[in-house]
Amino acid sequence: MSARAPRRSVRVRRARSAVMVGLTVAAAVLATLPLIFILALLIKQGASSLNWAFFTGMPKPVGETGGGMANAMAGTAMLIGIAAAIGLPVGIGAGLYLAEHRNGRLAWVVRFLSDVLNGLPSIVVGIFAWQFLVRPVKQFSALAGGIALAVMMIPLVTRATEEMIKLVPDSLREAALALGYPRWRTSLTVVLRTALPGIVTGALVAIARIAGETAPLLFTAFGNQFWSTSLTQPISALPLQIFSYAISPYEEWHSLAWAGALVLLALVLVISLIARFVTRSRFGHGHD
Amino acid sequence: MADPSATPDFFLRTLLASPSLHGASIGDRIYRVTTTAFALSIPLLLVLLAIEVMVAAWPALRQFHFGFVTSTEWNVVDGVFGAAPAIYGTIVSSVLALLIATPLAIGVAIFLAEFAPPWLRQPVAFLVDLLAAIPSVVYGLWGVFVLVPFLREKLMPFIADRLHLGDTPLFSGPAYGPSMLAAGLILAIMVLPYISSVTREVLMAVPRSQREAALALGATRWEMIWGAVLPYASSGVMGGIILGLGRALGETMAVTMVIGNRHEISASLFSPGYTMASQIANEFAEATNDLHLSALMAVGAVLLFITLLVNMLARWLVWRVQRQERA
Numbered sequence: 001m002s003a004r005a006p007r008r009s010v011r012v013r014r015a016r017s018a019v020m021v022g023l024t025v026a027a028a029v030l031a032t033l034p035l036i037f038i039l040a041l042l043i044k045q046g047a048s049s050l051n052w053a054f055f056t057g058m059p060k061p062v063g064e065t066g067g068g069m070a071n072a073m074a075g076t077a078m079l080i081g082i083a084a085a086i087g088l089p090v091g092i093g094a095g096l097y098l099a100e101h102r103n104g105r106l107a108w109v110v111r112f113l114s115d116v117l118n119g120l121p122s123i124v125v126g127i128f129a130w131q132f133l134v135r136p137v138k139q140f141s142a143l144a145g146g147i148a149l150a151v152m153m154i155p156l157v158t159r160a161t162e163e164m165i166k167l168v169p170d171s172l173r174e175a176a177l178a179l180g181y182p183r184w185r186t187s188l189t190v191v192l193r194t195a196l197p198g199i200v201t202g203a204l205v206a207i208a209r210i211a212g213e214t215a216p217l218l219f220t221a222f223g224n225q226f227w228s229t230s231l232t233q234p235i236s237a238l239p240l241q242i243f244s245y246a247i248s249p250y251e252e253w254h255s256l257a258w259a260g261a262l263v264l265l266a267l268v269l270v271i272s273l274i275a276r277f278v279t280r281s282r283f284g285h286g287h288d
Numbered sequence: 289m290a291d292p293s294a295t296p297d298f299f300l301r302t303l304l305a306s307p308s309l310h311g312a313s314i315g316d317r318i319y320r321v322t323t324t325a326f327a328l329s330i331p332l333l334l335v336l337l338a339i340e341v342m343v344a345a346w347p348a349l350r351q352f353h354f355g356f357v358t359s360t361e362w363n364v365v366d367g368v369f370g371a372a373p374a375i376y377g378t379i380v381s382s383v384l385a386l387l388i389a390t391p392l393a394i395g396v397a398i399f400l401a402e403f404a405p406p407w408l409r410q411p412v413a414f415l416v417d418l419l420a421a422i423p424s425v426v427y428g429l430w431g432v433f434v435l436v437p438f439l440r441e442k443l444m445p446f447i448a449d450r451l452h453l454g455d456t457p458l459f460s461g462p463a464y465g466p467s468m469l470a471a472g473l474i475l476a477i478m479v480l481p482y483i484s485s486v487t488r489e490v491l492m493a494v495p496r497s498q499r500e501a502a503l504a505l506g507a508t509r510w511e512m513i514w515g516a517v518l519p520y521a522s523s524g525v526m527g528g529i530i531l532g533l534g535r536a537l538g539e540t541m542a543v544t545m546v547i548g549n550r551h552e553i554s555a556s557l558f559s560p561g562y563t564m565a566s567q568i569a570n571e572f573a574e575a576t577n578d579l580h581l582s583a584l585m586a587v588g589a590v591l592l593f594i595t596l597l598v599n600m601l602a603r604w605l606v607w608r609v610q611r612q613e614r615a
Contacts, residue, residue, distance in 0.1 A: 017508035021403055027395025028404075031484070032415045034477045038422065038430050093326030100323070110327045112603065113334050119531070119599035120337075120592065121538020123565045127572065127588045128337045131344045151333060158330065184319030212423025215540040215565070219572055239425045243541060246429045254433070261426045268421055 039265075046262025049255035054263075059225050059241070062250055069260050071227045072241040075142070076211060076267075078229060079221060079237055082146025083210055087153030088203055094154070095161025095199075096187060102166075111162075118155035122215040125151050130219040142228070142235035145221025149210045156209060160202020164195040197278050204275035208268045214239035238264045338592065345586035348579060356586055362551045369583035371590060373553045377468065377561035378591070381543065382536035384472030384557070389480045390529055396480075397487035398513060413488070420481035428545035431474045436546055439473075440465030444558055457555040466548035469557040474542050479532035486528030490521040490609055527605030534598045538591065540565040564591040 057068025094110065101107040129148035134140055168191050176186040192199070214237075217223075222234040223244060229235075238260055245257035348369060349356060359370020400413055444463035448454030494517050502516035518525070548560020549570050564587050575581040 013508050013511065017510035020510040020513075024395040024399035024403060027392045028399045028412055028416075031392050031396045031419075031480055032412065035415055035419050035422075037434075038426070041430065041434060042426070090326050090329055093323045094330055097323040097327035106324075106327065110330050114330045115603050116596060116599050117330060117334055119534045119538075119595060119602075121540065121565055121595055123538065123540040123568050124341065124588050124592050124595075125337070127344075127568060127585060128340050130572075131340045131585070132336070151337075154330065154333070182313050182315050184313075184315045187319065208421065212425065214423070214425045215569060218569060222573075239423060239541075242429060243425050243545075246425070246432055247545065257429055261423075261429050264423055265426055268423060269418075272421055 042258065042262050042265060045255065045258035046260075049259040050262065054256075054259050058227065062253075065252055067256065069236075069238065069241055069256070069263070071224065072236040072238045072260070073263070074227070074229065075221065075224070075236040075240075076238045076264075078142055078235060079146050079149055079217070080207055080211055082143065082231075083149035083153050084203070084207060086147060086150035087157055087206065090150075091154045091157025091203075091206070092161045092192075092199060094158040095165065096192070098158065098162040099165035100187070111159075114155040114158050117151070118159070122152060122213055123218075126216040126219055129216060134220055139232065140220060140222035140234040141232045142221055143231045145217045145235065145237070148216035148220045149213060152210050152213060152216060153206045156206035157199075157203055160205065161195070161199050164198030164202060165191060167198065168194045201275045201279045204271050204278070208271040208275065211271065212239055212264055212268050214243055238267075341585060341589050341592055345582060345589040348582035348586040349589070351579070352583075356583075357590060360551075360553055362583075364577075364580050367577070367579050369579070369586075371564065371567075371583070371587050373551045374562045374564045374567045374587060375590065376553050377471075377547065378537055378563040378565070378594075381468055381471040381475055381547065381561070381563055382533055384468070385475030385479055385536045386529060386533055388472065388476035389483060389532065392476075393480045393483035393528075393532070394487055394525065396484045397491055400484075401488050401491035402509075402513060402517070413485075416481050416484055418481075419477065420485075424478070424539060424541040425545075427474055427478060427542035431470060431542055431546040435474060436465040436470055439463070439467065439470055444469075448558075458557055461554070461556045461558045463558055464548065464560060466546055466560050467558050468547065468554075468561045471543045471547040471561070471563070472557070474546055475536045475539055478539060478542065479536050482535055483528045483532040486531060486606070487521070487525050490524030490528070490606075491517060493524070493609070494520045521609070523605050524609035527602050527609065530598055530602035530605065534595050534602060537598060538565055538595050540569050544569045564588070 053066055054068040055073070056070050057066065058071055059069070060067030094114070098107050098111055125148055129144050129151070133144040133147060172194060173186055173191055176190040177183070181190070217237055217240055221237055221240065223240040224234045224236045242257050242260040242264065245253040245260065248254070352359070352369060356369065356371055357375060358372055359368075360372045361368050361370050362373070363369075396412075396416055400409055400416075404412060440463050444459075444465075444467075447459050448463065453459045498516050498520055499512055502512040507515060543563050544566035547563060547566055549562055549566060550560040551562050551567070552559070554561065568584050568588055568591075571580070572584050575584055
């Protein structure tokens with residue numbers, strides 16, 4: 001009996017181990033299922049209402065069939081443009097600072113607060129932008145929406161830039177300095193240039209992330225049923241249009257919401273894939 | 289050449305005159321001032337954000353004091369505002385999401401870090417990460433047209449009638465569909481990739497020697513994970529979970545679309561509820577009087593405060609692990 005007991009307990013332990021390993025496999029399957037469901041349904045529902053008019057047409061009033069989201073797509077492009085025009089220089093500049101002052105006290109504070117900013121709920125950024133930019137002038141605007149998105153973008157670009165610059169070997173920087181380059185030229189033309197593919201990736205990831213944001217735009221860009229490219233007027237955006245169509249009671253609008261969601265997701269995925277491709281072509285061999 | 293003393297800005301002048309820059313070229317000075325200014329813009333932005341939200345929230349906070357977070361009455365007509373149901377809903381939906389997502393996310397992370405064959409590792413990690421790339425409003429759309437009908441017609445009747453749990457307070461009441469349960473489920477899917485990617489990273493950072501030592505002592509593969517890997521990574525995993533909590537607390541669009549938006553505290557997961565974020569999203573554009581607007585801003589301030597605390601805690605935990613690694 002004393003000879004049997006340990007052998008059995010080994011068997012039990014092995015069995016338990018196998019069960020737990022199996023459970024982690026099950027968790028992996030279960031975690032990927034929602035994604036597959038959502039993608040499949042998006043393609044099925046979205047593709048059936050996608051047509052040429054969706055890309056060129058304007059929203060139609062209730063009751064009329066057809067209609068498109070041309071204005072929402074232009075709006076999303078414009079909002080991304082404004083956000084990138086503000087968020088990229090600030091983020092890259094701050095990232096440079098963080099990478100060059102690794103252990104500085106200010107750098108520590110900025111790094112920490114940038115992570116905190118990154119974790120703020122997007123709706124809070126939205127009401128901040130409303131209070132700061134919309135309320136004083138009593139006017140919803142594309143500019144306010146773009147700035148709200150820039151606030152979300154800055155911490156992402158900052159940390160991505162910092163991480164990428166840290167990967168640049170110090171020897172490169174030292175070589176440039178030894179050749180008599182001033183610090184600023186070393187940073188901009190040697191270090192930043194070397195890290196550029198990684199920073200482009202970080203920027204694209206940040207753009208992919210803000211392209212789908214709705215909450216910061218609800219009370220800033222607000223949405224618009226008409227074509228607009230004015231900075232000072234309310235502007236439509238794909239996520240806003242999807243939201244308002246999804247919660248509407250009309251069947252026709254629901255299918256437009258699906259089509260819009262398919263286009264939005266395709267946009268986000270294409271940007272993310274380009275982002276992966278940019279780094280892979282540069283750093284691809286070696287690790288990963 | 290620009291003369292630094294000509295700049296009116298005191299801050300710029302002190303910066304340019306700082307001793308560390310002594311003898312630096314004008315190009316270096318401009319470069320350093322510019323990057324410093326961009327870096328400083330982040331703390332300034334955060335301070336400005338907090339001030340703007342607090343200023344806007346002040347009238348409501350001053351009028352209701354602590355009653356604002358403890359009272360359940362939210363009456364626009366009478367001008368009485370208490371945010372307790374929204375705070376309750378935010379916490380319950382987020383905790384529910386974590387209860388569902390955490391075991392799954394840790395399971396996925398263990399699978400990817402320890403067991404997955406190399407050819408499977410990348411694709412599965414990519415798919416799980418993709419969950420984080422799907423915009424919130426797309427989750428909401430799926431929630432409205434797929435998840436909510438599924439809950440109403442299949443899952444809720446199953447829980448209430450087949451499992452005979454309909455009489456327990458947690459699952460009582462009619463099955464409308466839009467509910468705390470729907471919000472918890474959709475949040476679980478949304479926070480899963482965050483928890484799992486942080487967990488995967490900390491698991492990969494656990495030294496090989498830790499695993500080899502456990503195996504050499506005769507541990508099974510699971511005993512190795514449970515006894516030698518997870519304890520080593522525990523505070524990083526905790527950081528990942530709290531990071532997920534931060535995401536869940538502030539998530540707006542998807543929750544707004546499936547939670548039912550009812551200002552009420554109910555023990556039942558089947559009944560509709562509200563979260564702070566969804567209350568703001570829902571009522572802000574329609575708020576007509578100043579007090580209502582201020583009350584919504586105050587809801588935003590409470591949300592800001594809670595997420596700040598949660599995020600700081602998460603960063604601190606992850607930072608502690610990284611320091612441990614370096615030491």
